[in-house]
Amino acid sequence: MANITAALVKELRERTGAGMMDCKKALVAADGDIEVAIDNMRKNGQAKAAKKAGRVTAEGVIAYASNENKAYIVEINCETDFVAKDAGFNEFCNNVARVALDKNVADVEALKNETYPGTSDSVQTVLTNLIAKIGENMSIRRVASLEGSNLGIYIHSNKLIGVIASLEGGDAQLSHDIAMHICASAPQYITKEEAPQDQIEHERQIQTEITEKEEAENVAAGKKAKPANVLANIIEGRINKRFEELSLVTQYFVKDGSKRVSEVLKEGKASVKTFVRLKVGEGIEKNVVDFAAEVAAQVAAAQAK
Template sequence: MATITAAMVKDLRESTGAGMMDCKAALTESGGDMQAAQDWLRKKGLSKAAKKAGRVAADGLISALTKGTKGVLVEVNSETDFVARNDQFQGLVKMIAQVALEVGADVEKIKSAKVGSVTVETAIADAIATIGENMTLRRAASLEVGNGLVSSYVHNAVVEGAGKIGVIVALESTGKIDELAVLGRQLAMHVAAAKPFALDPAGLDPALVKREKDVLADKYRQQGKPENVIEKIVESGLKTYYKEVCLLDQAFIHDNAKSVAQALKEAEGRIGAPVKIAGFTNFALGEGVEKPSEENA
């Protein structure tokens, strides 16, 4: 039998909003599997959060940089937030973003690219030696369109263009660039706030959709609903789920009375041409990376 620690119960409680005893029961039932425990709570109607991203557990900066039809995000991690506020580190991150804008999002290509007489990898090593803290170029992403532009937004900016959350959104259009830029900025801010998983249902991971269907079906099955009724409820539940996680279906944060798709259509009148969201990328600092806890450090 898996050992259920107080830390595990605390983490589950923070990610679901469920009570402590319910969290402990969920972890016991699931053998300590955190995701299974979350599903168990949802099936029992005890979870207050349908989705919760992993806790941010790494420091550093995310830089968003755009130039016309191209845009990039890079995440450079440091050991402490103190270093993220260091001028040398901030300059390093901006330089890496500029390189990524030229060579693309492949981390190894970025590290081997030259800036002056040294490679980016050497520049990182030099910064480590000077500042005295480990740093790493963790990831990068890029978007590009033929016609239109790529817009960006940085939330909790520590310095211009770099902070804790970075978004780039690519818009394809032959319309007015100034109006397109206004829409692109609004959409990038929306992505940072609403954190969509995909543009539309077709872009969702099939495994994610199956998991959602299974959770919904099991929840109502436990309530004694007949299978033919459950099927209809699940389909209705999926539509609600899509409104939560698909960008075009989400309520637009700048006007909750409209979906993003409706806001996009309305904006076409100002822009003077059709507009298509060609892609978007959202980086949150340290997502998926866990620092050692004090008891394990």
């Protein structure tokens, strides 16, 4: 059986909004696989709007550099938020982003081998020296770039999320607003038509199980059974709604909840060509030790003897 840690239960609770005990039970049933647990909880109605964010536990910052038609963002990780706020660490991150832009490098390993500004050393050498100076491990994890005539760049105030959006048409204010919306709403696609077929089928499986369970409960309660074609339409409707929520143009605009993003783009005579969104620690699982919980557990165990 997998080790179900308090940190894993906490993460599942944050991603589903379910209670602690429900989250623990779901993780036990899923043998510790949080994605399976989320799917099962959605099927059981315990997590109707499970977030699709990855495991976000690593610290660090998103830094950027740009010129008139190109922008770069980099994710550089560290172990603690204390170091993430350190002036020297942030200066290093900003300089690395500038190197990526100046040298047109979108590959992490190649970026490490470039010369760091104001020195004859490589970026990797300066990083190694910074690790020795601060006493905490750090790494350049990701670098991404976009080119275009109208680029919107938005770095959240805590430097944990960064977005570049490339628009066709529109103006600088619109591209900035769209990038800010992407930061806040985390769309996975521009339109739902871009969703991979395997993702659609995965969602169909979930919605089918949810709908069939609801129908069985209604029939057991004495309600008339719905025809198969009606159930099929309900399932497809729910799938469409799900992918509308995950698609940029059909999301409600963060600055004006009465409009969808598609309406805002139409008013600005623009369209979104592509975007990139990086969030610090996305997809990384880091062990978190809750010392208070550990002590409480040890005391409880001692008392039980």
